[in-house]
Amino acid sequence: MRDQELREHVIRLRRQGRDDALVEATAAGGGVPKSVWQTISAFANTDGGLIILGLDEQTDFGPVEGFDPQRILDALHSGLDDSHSADPKVLPIPPHDPRHADVDGAPVVTLRVGALHEVPGAVMPCFVSAQGIERGSYKRVGDADKHLSPYETHLLRSRRSPDRTDREEVTGTTPADLSSELVGRTLDGLRHRSRALTGIDAGDSLGGLLRVNAVSSAGVPTLAGYLAIGVYPQQEFPHLVIDVAVHPGTEKSRDPTVRFLDRQSCDGPLPQAVDDAVRATLRNLRSRRVVDGATGIDVPEIPAEVLREAITNGVMHRDYSAFARGQQVAVDIFADRVEVKSPGGFWGDRTKENVAEGYSTARNENLVRLLTVVPMPDGRSTVAENQGSGVPLMVTAMRQQGLPAPDYSTSTIDHVVVRLARFGLIEPDMEAWLDGLPDREQRERAHDAALALAKLNGHVSVVDLRNNLGLDSDDCRAALAQLVADGLLVGMNDGPYVLTDLQMTDSVSGARWQILSLLDGSLPKSIAEISEATGKTRSALRPLLRDLVEQELVVATAPPQSRNRKYLLPPRR
Template identity: 75%
Template sequence: MDDQELAEHVARLRRQRQDDAHVEAKAAASGAPKDLWRSVSAFANTEGGLIILGLDEASGFVPAEGFDPQRTLDVVLTGFDASPGTHAKITPIPPHELGRSEVDGAQVVTLRIDALDGTSGAKLPCFVTAQGLEAGSYKRVADANKRLTHYEVYLLHSKRRQDRTDRETVEGRTLAELSTDLVSRTLEGLRTRGRALTGIETGDIQGGLHRVNAVDADGVPTLAGYLALGAYPQQEFPHLAIDVAAHPGTEKSHDPTLRFLDRQECDGPMPQAINDAVRAVLRNLRTRRVVDGTAGTDVPEIPADVLREAITNAVLHRDYSPYVRGQQVAVDIFPDRVEVKSPGGFWGDRTKENVAEGYSTSRNESLVQLLRVVPMPDGQSTVAENQGSGVQLMVAAMRRHGLPAPDYSSTSIDHVVVKLARFGLIDPSMRAWIDGLSERDHRDRQHDVALALAKLNQQVSVADLRINLGLDSDDCREVLAELVADGLLEGMNDGPYVLVDPGMTEAVSGARWEILSILDVTTAKSIAEIAEATGKTRNALRPLLRDLVDQGLVLATAPPQSRNRTYLIPPSR
């Protein structure tokens, strides 16, 4: 890790006065702390992160007294040693980088942990060896390490294994409980497209359905066949449906007197349920009239094809294991967005960062195969194509309508969440907010899009800009770096970047950030020391320090007239 990157991390921790989802500091004055390996597990099981050993959070992230960097390095190296005859503290060993650096002239140990999810061939989850898989697996949530639930452990453990859940038979059900019409049209479609039914007699319905894993050899429906072709799959699985709800506010209401503006449970075979869910969403969206010559068309806020793709993906790729058969695919309509949430996180090597790359991995291979051929109610189309281009088509369609790309940032280990904005990315209120920020003159549309995404989604990354603007990664990094230089975003590398605390945006920008980055809560500095550290004159620093003191961001130790006046960061409140 280079010194500049470390200095930026430390400055951010000091400003926010606490660890965060990406960086954790530990005093480690007595050697590697016992909870170090929980942090390693947590970072490895989520999005990776940095651990800084030798900084005391309680004292404002200053070098810890009594810290021994060599002893700490030795302990950490031993904990990562998985050679025969040793006892590694963590299993499996995640990709990591261990080194020494300096903060305020004192040595610290840095430990960068990469996410296992993005590591080819890695086994998941990463757990503290002594605690075992179930009790010793953690995830990073804000600045804390949280133990994974049994279900989250199951999901990570099975993430890259072949999942045959959709081929399990639905005991007690028979071929007679499948829709005669859907079965007939599906088999007819299979005979006219490809060779799936080669060698199967035209009248051999059971043989045809067995060929595509809709029933087993005895004619008992599989889960895939029952969901795709069943006359009413919810008789056996009441919650394997799609719940569509329109909400009055931008979050789910806790007011029992006004919970929904509209709600529909979309049930029946999955093609019908998906079709009904799309219609339910569309009736709760506004439309605009587009005139082409003498004809006019009503166009919804979110393209119907995007809604269909998002809901279809949720049905196709959700987890159907017994853990979550009591959970529905949820489609929530808010005044500013539509959210589609499905049980089970991304499967295989899919992540929120690479979901738009254009190739497909299927958790439920048999269900996907069936829904590629089972006709929709209109009889003119099928549910899914499974060519891996669905998300790319969603991105392109949203971009054509002036909407931000589908946002997967809220996806977690146990749920996939995609947010679809109902309005153009920079609507009048967003325009007014952006225009109210400082340094407006030198920014262009690319900067505005980055700021709008950061405000809308609470963060923005290089990948977000690449998807929304079609720029290459280097250009995206340049846009984000310029906004960091303006004091509007904070972050580094490929992100995520977040807006600077709105309460501090005007008061703490540019030189003010620089002042805050060199102060701490224990060692007061004089204006002469601050001038030397920042390269600024005392006359330039005095009004900045006065503003910071007035806003409570810096504590002065003496009256303004005193020669002994020094400055430090106030203790955490």
């Protein structure tokens, strides 16, 4: 790791007063603590990360006196050794890189942990050996290491295994539960476009359905057949619908009295459900009139083909195992975006980083195959293509309309989430924020886009910038490297990069003013009193108060180590 990157990480930790999703710091004065092995498991099972040993969060991430880096390095090498006679602390061993480094002139040890999902053929999840796979598997959530749920463990264990759930028989159903109209149109289409029905008489519908695995050899509809061409699949699976909900703000309300602005449960066979969901979403989006000569068309703020692709992917690639049949594909319409959320997480080698690369892997092979031939209600198209072109199509269509590329960054182990912005990337508020950063006039479009994405999503990578701007990867790397050199971003290689100074976010700026509004020049307040009045934790307040003191906007009554330290406004001059 470069010294500059380490310094920037430490500066960020000190400013925010806590660890985060990218970095975990621990004192390790008495050796490698057990929690480090949990963090290694968590980073390996999510997106990787950095562990810094030798910094104490309780002393504002200061170096630990008497820290023995060689002892720590020896323990890490031993615990991450998977040779025949070794006793590794975690299994399987993730990609890792332990190194000696310095912070404030004192020794520390850094351990870069790679994500296992990026390793071809890797077995998952990574777990703490002494705890076993069920109790010792973790994930990174913010600055914490959380146990994987049984469902998340199941998903990671089966992520690269053939999934034949969609070929299971739907017990208690018969071919009569399939739509004769959809069956006829599907088989007719197959005869014209494929050799799938070679040797099967035109009148042998059951033989045709068997050939495409819509029914089993016993003549019972399979899950794939029942969902794609069933009369009413929700008779057996009431929760397998697409739920479209319109929310009044930018987040889901926790207030049960706040009603949805609109809501529709889209059911029926998947072609009809997808079509209904797209129409329900478009109904709740704005459109603009585009005039061409004497005619004009209404253009929705998010292209219809993008919505259709996102929703289709949700129903086509979701998990249909017994674990997830109580979960719906959710389409949430917020004031600033549309989110499509589907259960099951990414499957195979697909990740939120490579989903736009233009090739497809299918968890539900038979359902996907059926949806490429089952007609949509309009009869002019099928539900899907399955050529790997769907996400690149979405990226292109969004970019052509001046919108950010589809954002998969909030996807988790157990859900794929794609966010579709309703406004351009650099809208007026973002423009004003960019204007407030140093040397705006010297930055190029790519620099502004990278900063805007970092602010909007919490991070930015080469892939994000390439998808949004259509630039060559090397040009994206050059733009990000320039922003690192300018002190605005921190990161390395292809990312992720994050804003160097978290005070550049509106929420922190607002918190600073909130603190200043509470204080006066005569009655000092302790951090406990400020915490109670603002609702913010002490760890969140410490870096803000320290900066306010450094800027002479607030006066501290005692040294930082003192329990009697309080704060007040400086005397008027």
